[in-house]
Amino acid sequence: MCLISFYLIFVFSMTLFIFGIYFILYDYSLFIEWEVVSMNSLSIVMTLLFDWMSFIFMSFVLMISSLVIYYSKEYMFHDYKINRFIMLVLMFVGSMMLLIISPNLISILLGWDGLGLISYCLVIYFQNVKSYNAGMLTVLSNRIGDVALLLSIAWMLNYGSWNYIFYLEFMKNYSEMMIVGVLILMASLTKSAQIPFSSWLPAAMAAPTPVSALVHSSTLVTAGVYLMIRFNLLLYNSWLSSLLLILSSLTMFMSGLGANYEFDLKKIIALSTLSQLGLMMSILSIGYSKLAFFHLLTHALFKALLFMCAGAIIHNMNNNQDIRLMGSLSLLMPLTSTCFNVANLALCGMPFLAGFYSKDLILESVLFSYVNFFTFLLFFLSTGLTVCYSFRLVFYSMTGEFNFSPLNLLNNESWIMLSSMLSLLYLSIIFGSILNWLIFSSPILILLPIYLKLFTLFVCFLGGLMGYMISNVSIYFYNKSLHYYNLSSFFGLMWFMPYISTYGVINNYLMMGQLSFKLFDQGWSEYFGGQNLYFLMKYNSQLNQVLQNNNLKIYLLSFVFIVVILFMFL
Structure with missing residues (x-):
């Protein structure tokens, strides 16, 4: 089933990419309406939107999912129920497809809820307590967003249709209709895990690594960014853009800082995803929706590659994810290490790799835009921190001595896993340039002074140097962060967000639920309320049933009883 799914999805992806190029060249959009039910004046219509954005995004999602499925053939080799896993992944991708091509809030909700439900099934795929907790946190966090989407559907009744794409200009000009923008x-x-909903994203690492590669590159977490790109007109000239800019910039900074304190390989990559999502959201809030979409596509390629390489390393490390136990992987696993390092450099914005074209353009646009000093500082500090944790990760895993068991055999994984990784390696190198030429109709030239032009590269270089120095100190010398334990705990635990959103909120709600259950469902109010009423009505109905029986003795007894009562009162 793996191979059949891989070939079919890959061919479909190539076809959609060709359609996307055609639609870009001719600036063409296509609406397809399918009338599901027509009865008297009622008609239920399913609308699909095909334009260059939906075609190219669908082709990328399908390309990555095909390679992930092929990779899973080897990675999930020991799973006897691998077909069930592949079916879940296909349902997950199908939900994302529905979300991408929907200009209608009802069909968006179907895809949105499909993503939430199937992501829960995938997070708890390895059945243990940690996975169950992570799955519950993921699904409860995403339910908040689902409720907001349901409320926006209710508010859209004001317009007479749920096809939001026709009403964006109208919504933008009427302040009372901005409630749709707030809910969206x-x-x-919630879906893109921005502050204050960030804690579910690292917890979702309990899922199998191929699922992480799919979820964190192009499906679940990018659904929120894609929806905001579609609704980007609502952000112009409104306080919503300022709110989104603050939250996303802080998310970008918080996750970049937290990744420098993390030692779990998959969680470091998850926090880097969170940082990049913050970058996409913040540039979108400034007004560059095409740039956000461009970075969304390039990021999907190298992030999927990073997770695949992490999966290969974890397999070889006997399912151990601690980077302190790694070392010398560049000598022991050369091909995997090559892919890993190229993906890391693309993430850092190394010139002429995929990440450079989008990231450099974003940072130069920030320099060119009217943003305050605080936002400017957060953007460039976060960029430096990205390079810092990337170089720290490379330093821990690729250099030095191998710190794990000497009896552990390390080799490059099978050809199936390597071929998936090498395919994404080529795409991560060439697709930044290709997309740059495709998405922007004319080359973008941003004229800045020489010191601002070189500022991005300087920040990246400084961040890499910091990452090297921090790692060197913490490995070979005394770890200075232990002197400031409380501060290190604050930065390393995502500003205590898991405590606030998980242990605090969920535990408090569970305790409130237990209290209300004890007081109402099992208390006196239930005895005198619902249960007592039930018994009273049951007794009366039984009495009524007896009286309904045409029995002479009952009537005689009743007559005698009434006569006795009347005699007593008279």
Whole structure:
């Protein structure tokens, strides 16, 4: 089933990419309406939107999912129920497809809820307590966004149709209709794990690594960004853009800082995803929706590659994810290490790799835009921190001595896993340039002074140097962060967000639920309320049933009883 799914999805992806190029060249959009039910004046219509954005995004999602499925053939080799896993992944991709091509809030909700439900099934795929907790946190966090989407559907009744794409200009000009924008923003913040909903994203690492490669590159977490790109007109000239800019910039900074304190390989990559999502959201809030979409596509390629390489390393490390136990992987696993390092450099914005074209353009646009000093500082500090944790990760895993068991055999994984990784390696190198030429109709030239032009490269270089120095100190010398334990705990635990959103909120709600259950469902109010009423009505109905029986003795007894009562009162 793996091979059949891989070939079919890959061919479909190539076809959609060709359609996307055609639609870009001719600036063409296509609406397809399918009338599901027509009865008297009622008609239920399913609308699909095909334009260059939906075609190219669908082709990328399908390309990555095909390679992930092929990779899973080897990675999930020991799973006897691998067909069930592949079916879940296909349903997950299908939900994303429905979300991408929907200009209608009802069909968006179908895809949105499909993503939430199937992501829960995939997170708890390895059945243990940690996975169950992570799955519950993921699904409960995403339910907040689902409720916001449901409320926006209710508010859209004001327009007479749920096809939001026709009403964006109208919504933008009427302040009372900005409530749709607020609700859509809340839905996007939960799905893309921005502050204050960030804690579910690292917890979702309990899923199998191929699922992480798919979820964190092009499907679940990018759904919120994609929805905000579609609703980007609502952000112009409104306080929503300022709110989104603050939240996403802080998310970008918080996750970049937290990744420098993390030692779990998959969680470091998850926090880097969170940082890049913050970058996409923040540039979108400034007004560059095409740039956000461009970075969304390039990021999907190298992030999927990073997770695949991490999966190969974890397999070889006997399912151990601690980077302190790694070392010398560049000598022991050369091909995997090559892919890993190229993906890391693309993430850092190394010139002429995929990440450079989008990231450099974003940072130069920030320099060119009217943003305050605080936002400017957050953007460039976060960029430096990205390079810092990337170089720290490379330093821990690729250099020095191998710190794991000497009896552990390390080799490059089978050809199936390597071929998936090498395919993404080529795409991560060449697709930044290709997309740059495709998405922007004319070359973008941003004229800045020489010191601002070189500022991005300087920040990246400084961040890499910092990452090297921090790692060197913490490995070979005394770890200075232990002197400031409380501060290190604050930065390393995502500003205590898991405590606030998980242990605090969920535990408090569970305790409130237990209290209400004890007081109402099992208390006196239930005895005198619902249960007592039930018994009273049951007794009366039984009495009524007896009286309904045409029995002479009952009537005689009743007559005698009434006569006795009357005699007593008279």
